[in-house]
Amino acid sequence: MALTQLKYEFSPATPRALPVPAVHFGVVGSGDMEVIIENKDLGGKAVATVVTPVTGFDHVWEMVLRRFMDECQLGNVAISINDNNATPVVVSLRLRQALLEIEG
Amino acid sequence: MSEQKVWNKTQRDTQERMSHASQYFKPGTKVFEAKDAVAILEAVIRSGDRVNIEGNNQKQADFLSDCLCKLDPARVNKLHMVQSSVPLASHLQAFELGIAEKLDFAYAGPQGGAVAKAIASGKLKLGAIHTYLELFARYFMDLTPRVSLICAYEADKDGNLYTGFNTEDTPLITEATKFKGGIVIAQVNKIVDKVQRVDIPGEWVDGVVQSPKPFFIEPLFTRDPALITDTHILMAMMALKGIYAEYGIKRLNHGIGFNTSAIELILPTYGEELGLKGKICTNFALNPHPTLIPAIESGWVESIHCFGGELGMAEYAAARPDIFFIGPDGSMRSNRAYSQTAGHYAIDMFIGGTLQIDKYGNSSTATAGRVAGFGGAPNMGCDAHGRRHSTPAWMKCGNEFTDQQNFLGDVPRGKRLVVQMQETFQEKLVPSFVEKLDAWKLAEQAELDLPPVMVYSDDITHILTEEGIAYLHRCKGLDQRMAAIRAVAGYTSIGLQAKPEETRALREAGIFKTPEDLGVDRSRANRSLLAAKSIKELVDWSGGLYNPPARFRNW
Numbered sequence: 001m002a003l004t005q006l007k008y009e010f011s012p013a014t015p016r017a018l019p020v021p022a023v024h025f026g027v028v029g030s031g032d033m034e035v036i037i038e039n040k041d042l043g044g045k046a047v048a049t050v051v052t053p054v055t056g057f058d059h060v061w062e063m064v065l066r067r068f069m070d071e072c073q074l075g076n077v078a079i080s081i082n083d084n085n086a087t088p089v090v091v092s093l094r095l096r097q098a099l100l101e102i103e104g
Numbered sequence: 105m106s107e108q109k110v111w112n113k114t115q116r117d118t119q120e121r122m123s124h125a126s127q128y129f130k131p132g133t134k135v136f137e138a139k140d141a142v143a144i145l146e147a148v149i150r151s152g153d154r155v156n157i158e159g160n161n162q163k164q165a166d167f168l169s170d171c172l173c174k175l176d177p178a179r180v181n182k183l184h185m186v187q188s189s190v191p192l193a194s195h196l197q198a199f200e201l202g203i204a205e206k207l208d209f210a211y212a213g214p215q216g217g218a219v220a221k222a223i224a225s226g227k228l229k230l231g232a233i234h235t236y237l238e239l240f241a242r243y244f245m246d247l248t249p250r251v252s253l254i255c256a257y258e259a260d261k262d263g264n265l266y267t268g269f270n271t272e273d274t275p276l277i278t279e280a281t282k283f284k285g286g287i288v289i290a291q292v293n294k295i296v297d298k299v300q301r302v303d304i305p306g307e308w309v310d311g312v313v314q315s316p317k318p319f320f321i322e323p324l325f326t327r328d329p330a331l332i333t334d335t336h337i338l339m340a341m342m343a344l345k346g347i348y349a350e351y352g353i354k355r356l357n358h359g360i361g362f363n364t365s366a367i368e369l370i371l372p373t374y375g376e377e378l379g380l381k382g383k384i385c386t387n388f389a390l391n392p393h394p395t396l397i398p399a400i401e402s403g404w405v406e407s408i409h410c411f412g413g414e415l416g417m418a419e420y421a422a423a424r425p426d427i428f429f430i431g432p433d434g435s436m437r438s439n440r441a442y443s444q445t446a447g448h449y450a451i452d453m454f455i456g457g458t459l460q461i462d463k464y465g466n467s468s469t470a471t472a473g474r475v476a477g478f479g480g481a482p483n484m485g486c487d488a489h490g491r492r493h494s495t496p497a498w499m500k501c502g503n504e505f506t507d508q509q510n511f512l513g514d515v516p517r518g519k520r521l522v523v524q525m526q527e528t529f530q531e532k533l534v535p536s537f538v539e540k541l542d543a544w545k546l547a548e549q550a551e552l553d554l555p556p557v558m559v560y561s562d563d564i565t566h567i568l569t570e571e572g573i574a575y576l577h578r579c580k581g582l583d584q585r586m587a588a589i590r591a592v593a594g595y596t597s598i599g600l601q602a603k604p605e606e607t608r609a610l611r612e613a614g615i616f617k618t619p620e621d622l623g624v625d626r627s628r629a630n631r632s633l634l635a636a637k638s639i640k641e642l643v644d645w646s647g648g649l650y651n652p653p654a655r656f657r658n659w
Contacts, residue, residue: 031333031531057533060595087529088595089335089570093626097334100627 006050006058008065015044015075018102025098032090033083035098040078052083064088068095114250114285121148121287122310133261134311135295141171141313148287148310149175149251152182155204156249156281159195160188160236160273160440162322162412167291167315168253169194177202184208186247188236188273188440189477190215191322199228208247209477210234213322216474223475223550233556236480237444240273243280252281252288255319258299259292263306266299269413269421269436270321274304276441282308291315301433323415323653325391327365330638335527335570338619338629340366343455344375346573346622347523347566348384351497355387357447357484359456363525367455371399372635374628389447389484392417392428392436394652397645398635400427410436411443411480416656420649440480447484452497453521454484458558459530462541463598465561465576465589467524470543475550478558485559487520494518501565505577519577522559523566528594535596536569537589561585567592571599572618579615591616 022038040047048065065079086094110116124147128140136144145168149155157172158165173194183204190196191213198204199222208231212219222228234242243249254274256265267274281288289311290304344367347353358364371385385399386406392414399405409429410421413436421428421436428436447454458467469476491498498518502508505519526536543555565577567589574588591607593599610616619626636642639656 054533063595063600085532087335087527087531087533089527089529090333093335093338093570093629096626097629100625 008048010046010069012073012075023102026094028084033086036080044075046077048079050081134263142174153250154184156187156252158254163270164320165255166320173197210239211477211479216476219475235478235482248284249281254290256292258296259312263309264302265304267303269418271437272412272440293318325414336366341624353453355451356453357389361457365395368395369634372402410438411440412438415653416651455523467559468541468543470546470556472542472545485522486563521565522563525568537593537596537598
């Protein structure tokens, strides 16, 4: 399975820190994905790296991630996503669930 | 001198045809042997006849269908097949061989592609694609079968039939055929001395044959809880809070997908927690869904009338006569025509999935190259315009139906809730929301008069996706409906056209609600909410009465 790596950068207007050093959520099952969010000094920015077998959906990944970042305003974080054909629906759900896990 | 008028030509013709068949019957009975089945069909079927092979979406007269394909096309041809469903390869083979010529049906299932090909090759002339009730209606009007090949569990020597748990279409086909002078031939799993219950009187049946093996049944309504995802559960939570609880839905039908299975499986958990027991989901027109077992066992359900049976559920249903419709003999009887009538007139909500929804809200399961058919969904997925009784759910939805006053003035009228529950993307990232339905392309390829739309937009009241719920009937006019559809369409090309300020206004107006607006906690959307997480756990809930088919047994 050939994998594609995608990288995105976000500059939140009001960056806030992750309250824990790192959080891991989800599993790389079929149609699913895992996400790891880690604290990292990036001058207020956030970066996201996606490893996925799917091609041709780069803009959808960007939109899903942008909407999530707009909502959560996390800064100084590195987000790593290992995807196995998750739909945008599942991606959104896993990101929000990861956030809910750290915020209780 | 005027000629004597003859008023019983069909009956006389039937007698004449049967006289050629009589040599094959066991003396003094209606029983013939499987080896003579082709000869019997040769005797009773003539070119140009309208013929029904009982094939609904569950049990199939598969042996007789195979026999029909063995007729000599030089002697028997141009048959007009009128039947609920064509899911078997042999159904289409009759067209390939030149025995059959025209088809009027309701559902093609796995043969959808083959139907489209046969139309394209000119071997199959399509009459129309119907709903079940619509086709049944035509059996009594302009599509009455001349010969019907039906199936049953048991027959006695006089032709009395036991159709039992899987009664389905048999009574209706038999009555339409026999009372118009036609011929009815039945394949049965077993010839017995005395049938368990007379579902079809022997006088209405001309011949019975024990088929070499039991008739084929597809377990269409079994969904393995192990395959239910967190997204299904999130959407099920939204459905319960935003629709079932909001309207107090007591009488309903569920579609066959995983989304509605998820709803069934969170009734005893999330539903219980919301205090909804007794307030929702009390009466169903529904096949015996295994995933409803935990809710039944927890006391949620008062009654279920079934369109047909479901493999492995007979013993469970028989042991719950307060819930299912069980005969004096102790076994369930399904009857599709009655259940479809209940589903058309007496439910307050239909909820199910689809494949495509266009920007106006019309939905279809048709894709290019596949003539899938409708089955029963459109009769449930619509407001029954002949309905005159009221219920709180129907009245509330009608009161919210803003555009209704444009037609009725100040006269109150209710409205059926028709809910399309659909993830914005399906497997392989196929979008569920599209600019134009594939049904248009299909209509062109298969030369249909109109694109096969499963549920028209003016019947849909709610669209539920993982983004939230669009309450379409609360919209004023088509423009606002289209904006509400964009709001639930997520990252599809339709959803990406949503304007944030428009979506915000729809939320304020209560026309679009997100999980947060509904008070649904996303972090709880996981499989721990399922009352049963596997087929094995369904068996356990049933106290061992549910007996799943081998392919669902993995323990």
